[in-house]
Amino acid sequence: MRQKTHRFIYYPDTGWAVGAEESDFEGWAFPFPGVTLIEDFVTPEEEAEMVQLMDRDPWKLSQSGRRKQDYGPKVNFRKQKLKMAGFRGLPSFSREVVRRMGLYPILEDFRPVEQCNLDYCPERGSAIDPHLDDAWLWGERLVSLNLLSPTVLSMSREAPGSLLLCLAPSGFPEALADGAMAPSRSVPCQEVEVAVALPRRSLVVLRGGARHQWKHAIHRRDVRARRVGVTFRELSSEFGPGGKQQELGQELLQMALSFHGRPTT
Numbered sequence: 001m002r003q004k005t006h007r008f009i010y011y012p013d014t015g016w017a018v019g020a021e022e023s024d025f026e027g028w029a030f031p032f033p034g035v036t037l038i039e040d041f042v043t044p045e046e047e048a049e050m051v052q053l054m055d056r057d058p059w060k061l062s063q064s065g066r067r068k069q070d071y072g073p074k075v076n077f078r079k080q081k082l083k084m085a086g087f088r089g090l091p092s093f094s095r096e097v098v099r100r101m102g103l104y105p106i107l108e109d110f111r112p113v114e115q116c117n118l119d120y121c122p123e124r125g126s127a128i129d130p131h132l133d134d135a136w137l138w139g140e141r142l143v144s145l146n147l148l149s150p151t152v153l154s155m156s157r158e159a160p161g162s163l164l165l166c167l168a169p170s171g172f173p174e175a176l177a178d179g180a181m182a183p184s185r186s187v188p189c190q191e192v193e194v195a196v197a198l199p200r201r202s203l204v205v206l207r208g209g210a211r212h213q214w215k216h217a218i219h220r221r222d223v224r225a226r227r228v229g230v231t232f233r234e235l236s237s238e239f240g241p242g243g244k245q246q247e248l249g250q251e252l253l254q255m256a257l258s259f260h261g262r263p264t265t
Helices: 044-054 092-101 174-178 246-256
Strands: 006-011 016-019 028-031 035-038 067-071 074-076 081-083 114-120 128-131 138-147 151-156 162-167 185-188 192-198 203-206 215-218 227-235
Touching (some): 035 192, 044 092, 044 227, 092 227
Parallel strands (some): 006 192
Antiparallel strands (some): 006 016, 016 028, 028 162, 035 203, 067 114, 128 215, 138 203, 138 227, 151 192, 151 215, 162 185
């Protein structure tokens, strides 16, 4: 029997997820930490130029109707091995994007070592299944730039147990910013899906629980026009200062931030 899904809507102004209208949990809410949304991160002109430059290079067919371009080392996550061969850094057009990220406190020390461009198109039935990104190589923050059309990032969790809900006070969402009333209802974690709306040209950062406990996905129904998602990843502590593989990590970072890259094949 198919598991019931209760849809909650994420409000970036408050950091709370609220039961969708006309649902069983309309008006009920819980804090959903670990998501930061920055709207209008790039201009329409920058967006057009970036996609035009991407389209000059070949796109490789990927799973679930997606196409992709990778700028990063070749990685075997199962065996925890990587190869530098063919990696020449992030693309030149990302230099300004990375610089701009550093202007925000949450990203001031973010140094991406990998960039993955994913091309979604409704005619190909493009989607991406719920998943957690690897944590052996990739670090605490996942950063994605949403280009060409809006979409929805759907967050779900397979953990046992329940989420405690608060009855959202009147005047939501402003009222929740100051805290909410004591929990008075619960819902099984596995039945919850949190919808994070991603406007066109917005940047989303996942960290903490949203990075390590909640899987993220993009459903076919939420791809209504061509969309390009650009995901940047940083290194885990194992590859950072004092880590077991800090020398390799330093080499990867120097290569990545040379901005001489072409998509790896």
